[in-house]
Amino acid sequence: MNDRIGAGSARAAGKEPTTREALLEAGRELFAAAGYHATSIRSITGSAGANLGAVTYHFGSKEGLYHAVLENALAPFRRVVRVAAESRTAPLEGIEAFLRAFFQHLLDHPELRALMLEQLASEGPLPEPVKRTFRSNFGLLRKLIEAGQEEGTICGGDPRLLAVAVAAQPAVLNLLRPVLEQAGGISTASREDREVIIENAIRFVRAGLGAPGPSSDREAVR
Amino acid sequence: MNDRIGAGSARAAGKEPTTREALLEAGRELFAAAGYHATSIRSITGSAGANLGAVTYHFGSKEGLYHAVLENALAPFRRVVRVAAESRTAPLEGIEAFLRAFFQHLLDHPELRALMLEQLASEGPLPEPVKRTFRSNFGLLRKLIEAGQEEGTICGGDPRLLAVAVAAQPAVLNLLRPVLEQAGGISTASREDREVIIENAIRFVRAGLGAPGPSSDREAVR
DNA sequence: GTCCGTATCATACAAACGTATGAATGATAG
DNA sequence: CTATCATTCATACGTTTGTATGATACGGAC
Numbered sequence A, B: 001m002n003d004r005i006g007a008g009s010a011r012a013a014g015k016e017p018t019t020r021e022a023l024l025e026a027g028r029e030l031f032a033a034a035g036y037h038a039t040s041i042r043s044i045t046g047s048a049g050a051n052l053g054a055v056t057y058h059f060g061s062k063e064g065l066y067h068a069v070l071e072n073a074l075a076p077f078r079r080v081v082r083v084a085a086e087s088r089t090a091p092l093e094g095i096e097a098f099l100r101a102f103f104q105h106l107l108d109h110p111e112l113r114a115l116m117l118e119q120l121a122s123e124g125p126l127p128e129p130v131k132r133t134f135r136s137n138f139g140l141l142r143k144l145i146e147a148g149q150e151e152g153t154i155c156g157g158d159p160r161l162l163a164v165a166v167a168a169q170p171a172v173l174n175l176l177r178p179v180l181e182q183a184g185g186i187s188t189a190s191r192e193d194r195e196v197i198i199e200n201a202i203r204f205v206r207a208g209l210g211a212p213g214p215s216s217d218r219e220a221v222r
Numbered sequence C: 001g002t003c004c005g006t007a008t009c010a011t012a013c014a015a016a017c018g019t020a021t022g023a024a025t026g027a028t029a030g
Numbered sequence D: 001c002t003a004t005c006a007t008t009c010a011t012a013c014g015t016t017t018g019t020a021t022g023a024t025a026c027g028g029a030c
Helices: A019-034 A041-048 A054-059 A062-085 A091-108 A111-121 A128-151 A159-175 A177-183 A191-208 B019-034 B041-048 B054-059 B062-085 B091-108 B111-121 B128-151 B159-175 B177-183 B191-208
Strands: none
Touching: A019 A041, A019 A054, A019 A062, A019 A111, A041 A054, A054 A062, A062 A091, A062 A111, A062 A128, A091 A111, A091 A128, A091 A159, A091 A191, A111 A128, A111 A159, A111 B111, A128 A159, A128 B177, A159 A177, A159 A191, A159 B159, A159 B191, A177 B128, A191 B159, A191 B191, B019 B041, B019 B054, B019 B062, B019 B111, B041 B054, B054 B062, B062 B091, B062 B111, B062 B128, B091 B111, B091 B128, B091 B159, B091 B191, B111 B128, B111 B159, B128 B159, B159 B177, B159 B191
């Protein structure tokens, strides 16, 4: 059996995707749209233009495909956020870059939202790719905060809890986006909308970290 | 067909629950544990000690039971948060009470986490009870923030976005609790743990709102 | 040419699903 | 008592599910 996990993007290279790649793509979209249990192998193979047996052949089982989809979708997310967080030397700048990359990547890949949320909703232990992703992003943030605390530019307190408080901003803005739109009257449709939102989140975080940074303007009170 | 929606708690009154109530309770637990599609009517009626046909009889269909479960679980949540938010006159005190009630209620009713997350993960429109709950909680927070802005105790900015930033704290602390434990090393097991967490969130929010309130101590820098 | 491993295909199968049906049961009213 | 009603029950039906099976097609090695 062929067990390569990074199938690469044959489509971007102009070549037509292999059956394996088509299954990964169809699986990502359909799992995200309807959830694992509500998505049938038949709908996936149908959408991918593959035979019913293709999932079993290439991934062993429906669950095998699902895990491959998760890994394929989350690995780039980890990479993008890591690169951003490590692109600056000043901790607060790193945190800001982290927030922007986190926010932007989930915006560019809307399927990630449902894919991750479904896992968070289940009771059991998290799948390895999901756990790795959270661990990675969370660790980056914690280190940045600890560095800022040593430097004196970030207020005291448990760095893990501060990391949660910071990551909460892009997390809810993206993971709960449908709620914000349907029940909060907050649209993320236009680029201006999104810029206002991310700038607000960054300002809130800088203030919350006790760090009135350069891009923070909180003279406030209308 | 009997279509009462608030079945009340016969158990608390000492009487043994009716079939209808037993179905609601079993449905709440099982839907939360495994999700809607992965929970069968047979497992629900089995767990409730009822006949296979009981769900169809009392709720019309599996989906009917599901909606009744959602409404039954979310109505008290709305009520508790509303009472807390309106219990104080000072906006910042109201926000603090909101945060504590929000956090505490989700802690007391752990099934709500999975129940809500599954809905947030789906693509389609939110069920009415879920939408109502978010709208209610979100609206309370926005009004408190607007009042604080008029008063001059809360910094400027779009009150809706500030409300999201504030609500993000109890939301991730509870909705993403398994992640925080499994991938963030943050435990909410003991009462001390939880107190440190909620106090940290409140401090972060007060600072983020540009409002160094009475219970905020941000001289900072270790 | 033959051989062989990989991949695709149509089809079959048992299990589980949500729901429908009609008979039994039990309490209440006349 | 009988009649009535809501409820419970066992069972059956038609789908859909994930997976297994065995045949077929293709492509390079020799």
